[in-house]
Amino acid sequence: MKTEIKPEFLVSPFLVSFLVHGTQYGVGVLSFQRELAEFVGHDAWISIIITGFIIHILIWMIYTMLNNDKGDLFTIHQRTFGKWIGNLFSLLFILYVLTMAITVLRSYIEIVQVWMFPLLKTWPFALVLLLIVYYVVTSGFRAVTGICFLAVVFPAYLILTFFVPIEFSNFRNLLPIFDHSIYDMVKSIKGASLSFSGFEYLLFYYPFIKNPASSQKYAHYGNLFTTLLYLLIMIVTLAFFDQEYLKIVIWPTLMMWKIIKLPFVERFEIIGVTTWAVVMMPIICLMFWSASRGIKKLFKVKQKKALVVLLFICFTISCFLTERETIQQYNQWTSEIGFYILFCYLPVLFVCYHIRFKMGKKI
Amino acid sequence: MKMWFRKNPPKREEHTLFDLILQYKKSGDFVHFHNPQTPQPYWISYFGSLIDVEILHRDILPYLNRTALTSIKDVKKILPFEDVLITSERQIIEDALLRGSVLIQLHEKDAACALVRAEMKKSREVTIPEEEYSVVGPKEAFVESITTNLNLVRTRLPISELQIREYTIGSLSKTKVAVLYIEGIANEENINTVCQRLENLEFYQILDSSFISQLIEDNGNSLFPQLIDTERPDRVAGVLAEGSVVIIVDGSSHALIGPISIMELFNAFEDYYINWQMASAFRLIRVLAVSFSILVTPIYVAVLTYHYQLIPKDLMVTLVSSRRTIPLPPFLEAVILELTIELLREAGARLPTKVGQTIGIVGGIVIGTAAVDAGLTSNVLLIIVALAALASFTTPVYRMGNTIRLLRFPFLLMAELWGLLGIAIAFLFLMNHLLRLTSLGRPYLEPIYPPRMKDLKDAIIRLPFSLQSNRPHFLQPQDQKRFLKNKASEVKDIDE
Secondary structure (H helix, E strand, O other), X not given: OOOOOOHHHOEOOOHHHHXXXXXXXXXXHHOHHHHHHHHHHHHHHHHHHHHHHHHHHHHHHHHHHHHHHOXXXXXXXXXXXXXXXXXXXXXXXXXXXXXHHHHHHHHHHHHHHHHOOOOOOHHHHHHHHHHHHHHHHHOOHHHHHHHHHHHHHHHHHHHHHOOHHHHHOOHHHHOOOOOOOHHHHXXXXXXXXXXXXXXXXXXXXXXXXXXXXXXXXXXXXXXXXXXXXHHHHHHHHHHHOOHHHHOOOOOHHHHHHOOOOOOOOOOHHHHHHHHHHHHHHHHHHHHHHHHHHHHHXXXXXXHXXXXXXXXXXXXXXXXXXXXXXXXXXXXXXXXXHHHHHHHHHHHHHHHHHXXXXXXXXXX | XXXXXXXXXXXXXXXXXXXXXXXXXXXXXXXXXXXXXXXXXXXXXXXXXXXXXXXXXXXXXXXXXXXXXXXXXHHHHHOOOOOOEEEOOHHHHHHHHXXXXXXXXXXXXXXXXXXXXXXXXXXXXXXXXXXOXXXXXXXXXXXXXXXXHHHHXXXXXXXXXXXXXXXXXXXXXXXXXXXXXXXXXXXXXXXXXXXXXXXXXXXXXXXXXHHHHHHHOOOOOOOOOOOEEEOOHHHHHHHHHHOOEEEEEOOOOOXXXXXXXXXXXXXXXXXXXXXHHHHHHHHHHHHHHHXXXXXXXXXXXXXXXXXXXXXXXXXXXXXXXXXXXXXXXXXXXXXHHHHHHHHHHHHHHHOOHHHHHHHHHHHHHHHHHHHHHOOOOOHHHHHHHHHHHHHHXXXXXXXXXXXXXXXXXXXXXXXXXXXXXXXXXXXXXXXXXXXXXXXXXXXXXXXXXXXXXXXXXXXXXXXXXXXXXXXXXXXXXXXXXXXXXXXXOOOOOOOO
């Protein structure tokens, strides 16, 4: 089952921080504020910190399993649950990855349709984006990592734009602190899970890292950077918007960009949406890379064929999601599934793996 | 008799030397004559078009006429050449004759003969580099003769570690190709890759080094040059010392350098002759110019077609007043102007220098002004397109300039299709392509990806020599150190 990966396909450990951050920082950034503020209002920034902390623990769990196993999700599943059940769980996980990919792709296209081209048909744009995905993924994991890296480096200038609204902000909006119950906090963490997801692909690309055990700290750095960035955006958003207004704004980040004015550019949100094409590209690429690699390992088919099939499924489903409500509904579901997979299934797997491992040792 | 048969088994008739000569005699420039007046009569044959008649008259014939030869081996003693070859092997004789040797025989039907090299060396003088001209620094450029070129490189690197491997490539052209590297610095893998590809090369004719570069590049379908061609011997010596591999082809005034990364396409070798602040500034300007050149016309089209909201009020007034009377949509306007510029460039390149210059000025000024006056294009776009064309000429590597000019058109098309988003998509495609590309198996986008901080010192900027104590990492040199750092940059206290 285990096949050694040739050294020329491996990537340096420190690139893991770009892989983790690059996949977390995606379409969710444009809209995550509302889902949090819905439950905890001006305390949303606290739940960002808590979620970031939980993700650190999850990354630690993943690394403990992977370092022990020296494999990936599939070997872990097989060792924990046996061949058949393990593979079934792997397949379900791949399905989850695919649904996430569809969410990301369709949400981005929706943003484009709302903010830039109201008359743009979904299918041609989805087709072109998926063609790029095909081009990247067929170039192998090094190219996927490269796109992740460039997609973090190039749009980095957008971070500066988050400071601009501070001029028009009122930081008293953040007071009083700790104004919400723990139950509300938990619910808000559920809302944040979609924007923090992305680190779980470690389970797929772990064997492609040089000295994989040494990459753990970089994964934590990546998550730390994401948390800090979200914290900045959240605080600025809370200070900039009125709370009641924030609950009805669908894309608060884009709304904040509206006030940026440069001598040669107005309506900065158009540039933001354009740049977001570069930001969300690596996420879809990594998702499809992971999913197609999973199918290759499970069914022993060529990764290229698996990729084509997955891209076709994604293309078809995204074309059928036409109404704003259906997309919203779909995103709601995936967010829910994502929450349970990340925050419930991964710890359960961790526990099961360790019980099994200890038992196996004794026998 | 028996011995004679064993030595020269006459299986087929054309195997004897005499038949070979008879076959060559069909060609008008083949000379084959007998001189019976001398102490020892001899036969002499050569291609008149390949040999230097002066050598023949001055250094060969007088000695042959003066001395009595008892056997063919005596030719070696009497002629003032260090490499007179006595052989009877047909393949060697054939090669030598076709490369400009004179063949001497004592009897017409002898199998053994003496071969004396007397090829005519014709090559132009070493001149000033034209494509990679630099204001400061040496002004020598390669010529078409491989011997002169190798001399130009070797005089700059008089060390025994400089190795040259020679190949003969081309079934018809039999071109000499030399691979140069410094042993102990250049990575074995790179050398082997180059040599392997050259050995596997099957082609009928190599007229220039660009043939080789097209044939051995990693991705032949890419627009981007994956080997740099240079006409500067100093650049070749410089990159050899960094650990690159260089290919020099006979008959070509350009040497090929590999492996390269994309950043080297923005480096003029002049950058090393001026101080580092200047060099860094110029490199930054070049990178900006290239991005400007690719993106600015597409952005104009995208913004004016779809995103006019992006333009602030004051700028809008300028743009609108410039475009008010233009009947064409921005895309057509831009394409027409871009094509005009390409037309001027192509015409200028095909014509003799002086006429070309005139055409450039006349075309540029007259057509440009007339197009604006006639109301076909706007002033703003004219400025943009002209600047973009100018910017594309800032790249020090000529082939890169062509790449940039061609890249603009897909970007334009995407801009017309989906505005800024189309440009972003084209950009993503370009990025992926560059990520995928390799030069002799080394990543093309290095040091950007894979990110290597150490190599950034000599990429987009050039830091002072004292900080460049290591050779570029992406060439994976066997010997990392250029020089010992602590000696070069000793920190001194005040008044010490």
